[in-house]
Amino acid sequence: MNFEKLTGLGIGSWGLGEDPKKKKDEIAAIRYGLDHGLSVIDTAEMYGDGQSEELIGEAIKGYDREKLFLISKFYPYHATPKLERQSLEASLKRLGTDHLDLYLLHWRGSHRLSDTIRGLQALQKDGLIRYWGVSNFDTADMQELFTVPGGEECFANEDLYNISERGTEFDLQAWQEEHGVNFIGYSPFNSGKGNTIRITRNLKIVARDHGVTPHQIMLAWTMRNGNVLTIPKASSVEHMKENIATQKFKLTDDELRLLNSDFPMPTEKTPLAVI
Numbered sequence: 001m002n003f004e005k006l007t008g009l010g011i012g013s014w015g016l017g018e019d020p021k022k023k024k025d026e027i028a029a030i031r032y033g034l035d036h037g038l039s040v041i042d043t044a045e046m047y048g049d050g051q052s053e054e055l056i057g058e059a060i061k062g063y064d065r066e067k068l069f070l071i072s073k074f075y076p077y078h079a080t081p082k083l084e085r086q087s088l089e090a091s092l093k094r095l096g097t098d099h100l101d102l103y104l105l106h107w108r109g110s111h112r113l114s115d116t117i118r119g120l121q122a123l124q125k126d127g128l129i130r131y132w133g134v135s136n137f138d139t140a141d142m143q144e145l146f147t148v149p150g151g152e153e154c155f156a157n158e159d160l161y162n163i164s165e166r167g168t169e170f171d172l173q174a175w176q177e178e179h180g181v182n183f184i185g186y187s188p189f190n191s192g193k194g195n196t197i198r199i200t201r202n203l204k205i206v207a208r209d210h211g212v213t214p215h216q217i218m219l220a221w222t223m224r225n226g227n228v229l230t231i232p233k234a235s236s237v238e239h240m241k242e243n244i245a246t247q248k249f250k251l252t253d254d255e256l257r258l259l260n261s262d263f264p265m266p267t268e269k270t271p272l273a274v275i
């Protein structure tokens with residue numbers, strides 16, 4: 001069973017670092033988050049072909065590394081012991097650090113899970129990563145992973161999770177809880193330009209009652225049970241500030257019932273949604 005539980009709010013970074021004109025604001029947003037209690041940053045070698053990691057490297061300069069929890073991911077076609085090490089070394093260089101806290105297989109590919117795990121264990125043994133995990137794994141993938149030697153060491157699985165994509169609530173989240181695997185929910189606003197979730201009348205009512213925006217309600221909703229780490233991406237201090245403020249209020253049972261009527265819980269297994 002894992003002893004370190006990942007919950008609450010982290011910082012997403014897909015799309016950051018790709019436009020030089022936006023860099024200053026993006027760094028300011030990340031630093032605002034770190035200065036106001038956030039510590040988890042999620043990135044990947046894929047994001048902007050390393051540009052997101054470079055931006056984060058710049059943003060975290062001068063911060064106490066021990067207080068940060070850095071997550072990165074490697075491509076499925078790098079999921080062998082040799083290529084994982086190469087990918088990791090490049091990520092560490094871009095991030096300007098000597099280790100990652102968590103290293104994730106970005107999604108399932110064609111390499112054998114046993115080889116992928118063997119490589120990750122070696123990186124762990126060398127102190128280059130503290131934990132390893134997976135992303136975009138469904139319940140059957142997790143079950144299969146646990147049949148592979150070392151598979152039960154998986155620290156986290158990162159999947160799409162927001163108020164309009166609740167499929168993982170059917171069985172995956174409970175399975176992970178039972179097996180001590182942290183659940184990281186990505187794209188709490190369903191990605192895009194942050195307007196890909198229908199702003200229903202009930203979302204507006206609940207937002208108005210709290211004096212916040214519907215987006216803040218969506219974010220508070222993903223954190224409502226205290227068992228998920230949610231990682232919104234914000235390119236401005238303004239958005240980061242709003243996201244941080246969502247940690248301060250709690251949705252009531254009545255409000256959750258209202259929201260549930262617009263965005264119902266899954267009643268049957270559906271294929272894992274991905275972005």
Ligand SMILES: NC(=O)c1ccc[n+]([C@@H]2O[C@H](COP(=O)([O-])OP(=O)(O)OC[C@H]3O[C@@H](n4cnc5c(N)ncnc54)[C@H](OP(=O)(O)O)[C@@H]3O)[C@@H](O)[C@H]2O)c1
Nearest residue numbers: 012013014186187188189190191193194215232233234235
């Ligand atoms: N493991 C995976 O396969 C996977 C897949 C997708 C995402 N992820 C991770 O999850 C993170 C988040 O997902 P995402 O980037 O796809 O999308 P997201 O966080 O669901 O949405 C980002 C959008 O929401 C906007 N936004 C942020 N805060 C807001 C606020 N308070 N009010 C209104 N709009 C707001 C952002 O605008 P601004 O940019 O203008 O602030 C951006 O347009 C990623 O960055 C990445 O780290 C992982």
